[in-house]
Amino acid sequence: MELAKRVQTLTPSSTLAITAKAKALKAEGYDVIGLGAGEPDFNTPSHIIEAAGKAMQEGHTKYTPSGGIPDLKDAILSKMKRDQNLTYSPSEVIVTTGAKHALFTLFQVLLNKGDEVIVPAPYWVSYPEQIKLAEGAPVIVKAKEEHQFKITPEQLEEAITEKTKAVIINSPSNPTGMVYSEDELRAIGEVCLRHDILIISDEIYEKLIYSNDKHVSMAQLSDKLYKQTIIINGVSKSHSMTGWRIGYALGRTEIIQAMTNMASHSTSNPTSVAQYAALAAYNGSDDEISEMRKAFHKRLDTLHSWLLAIPGVSCEKPMGAFYLFPNVIRTATICGFKTVDEWVTALLEEEKIALVPGSGFGSPDNVRLSYATSIDQLEEAAKRIQRFVDKHQS
Structure with missing residues (x-):
């Protein structure tokens, strides 16, 4: 049966695809660091969760x-x-x-x-x-x-x-x-x-x-x-x-x-x-939101400086959200890869670091890194990327 033409032209979400691949590798027992997530790593504030439970008990279902x-x-x-x-x-x-x-x-x-x-x-x-x-x-x-x-x-x-x-x-x-x-x-x-x-x-x-x-x-x-x-x-x-x-x-x-x-x-x-x-x-209160924002700000400052130390990487420092979008085409080239997509795939396979290639966002020379994870995980990710680049530099 032929599907409707409206869905035949759709491009699968690159962010969901890389997240799914990272989860599959984790399920196989690999130590994968996923920097593709488009969501905060903090739990929903407790007063919001409590309000949901109360709503259910009161019959708002x-x-x-x-x-x-x-x-x-x-x-x-x-x-x-x-x-x-x-x-x-x-x-x-x-x-x-x-x-x-x-x-x-x-x-x-x-x-x-x-x-x-x-x-x-x-x-x-x-x-x-x-x-x-x-x-x-x-x-x-x-x-x-x-x-x-x-x-x-x-x-x-x-x-x-x-x-x-x-x-x-x-x-x-x-x-x-x-x-x-x-x-x-x-x-x-x-x-x-x-x-x-x-x-x-x-x-x-x-x-x-x-x-x-x-x-x-x-x-x-x-x-x-x-x-x-x-x-x-x-x-x-x-x-x-x-x-x-x-x-x-x-x-x-x-x-x-x-x-x-x-x-x-x-x-x-x-x-x-x-x-x-x-x-x-x-x-309700915005206190937990403020704490989350402070944590993201610290991670941004830290990860941005680590990235700039990697050969070939250039990266404008953003002012919002929880993403960095570095240009890594020179990095990919000095590592012997023709495209950033190939570089990202090899990085995931060899070092178990999941980034989202910029091609899915209309910018094939870049990658998106989400810093919605702990400082320790970000530091380990930076070390693995550096190790990968050192290994592949020609």
């Missing part, structure tokens, strides 16, 4: 409204007012089964066949695939390393056509960890307003910024940009709740309503208990 329980919507609206001074109404927010589902549903309700979405590269692996599933066309714009992997207004302008429907801005970024400044966002926003292009602002890593700057959302910058922006967010990274699968989207009522209608025919609703857990996350 049934269907909920498709767009999310009213209390959680209110908590999200309060969070937006508190953090970004943005005011939304309940009709302008939908709770989804993770931020990935929010993006998927948004593309489904937004795109007609052939509509274009501008995707800055390096990009999160699912952006192009979700656009293709909605019969849209991802237009990849390569951000330069010397620009900290951030696209310029000029690049955006050049990529716009009469078919352009939206642009994705992910800040802090997966996979690079880079953060757009307020001035950079404003300049990009002006281009979008001039061409009436929707801005999809993926802010899932907003709580993981390591400078003194606060997170800035495109929607904060002007009334016009507020109306032109759809915010995607969730509790997965901020509260170490990846498995709970709670995300949300905020924006124009007609778009949010269409997303809610679609969700009613797909997921019915996000998991009821997980919604009550997310409610506790937004209504």
Whole structure:
């Protein structure tokens, strides 16, 4: 039986693939250090777990409204007012089964066949695939390393056509960890307003910024940009709740309503208990989040310095998320490999270090390293990479 054409063009997730291979090697008894994880290594804060248990005991185990329980919507609206001074109404927010589902549903309700979405590269692996599933066309714009992997207004302008429907801005970024400044966002926003292009602002890593700057959302910058922006967010990274699968989207009522209608025919609703857990996350203390952020910051500083000591490696130091995205093409070359993908495969086979090749993110000269693991593990990983490079240098 022939499968639908919409799935025949899909590229498997490189992050999930490398994680699966690392887990398989671990199951065989190998001492594998996985630096491919896209999730915090901290457990969900205890008060959130307790709230989930309480919700179950109180009988909150049934269907909920498709767009999310009213209390959680209110908590999200309060969070937006508190953090970004943005005011939304309940009709302008939908709770989804993770931020990935929010993006998927948004593309489904937004795109007609052939509509274009501008995707800055390096990009999160699912952006192009979700656009293709909605019969849209991802237009990849390569951000330069010397620009900290951030696209310029000029690049955006050049990529716009009469078919352009939206642009994705992910800040802090997966996979690079880079953060757009307020001035950079404003300049990009002006281009979008001039061409009436929707801005999809993926802010899932907003709580993981390591400078003194606060997170800035495109929607904060002007009334016009507020109306032109759809915010995607969730509790997965901020509260170490990846498995709970709670995300949300905020924006124009007609778009949010269409997303809610679609969700009613797909997921019915996000998991009821997980919604009550997310409610506790937004209504509770941020102390554990602050501790997690401090730990990530320390790991970033440490791992970045270790990487720069490896021959051939160059790496812009990021300001957010929990990834480093070094350029290792020179390292691969001096080790005798034709591509970074081959270098990554050999590194996993010989030294049992799992990195994600940058080819999956549209940047084949780079690799993504997640520092969502202990300092001891990161130090051992750096030693093994150094040993591998020493062994293979020609």
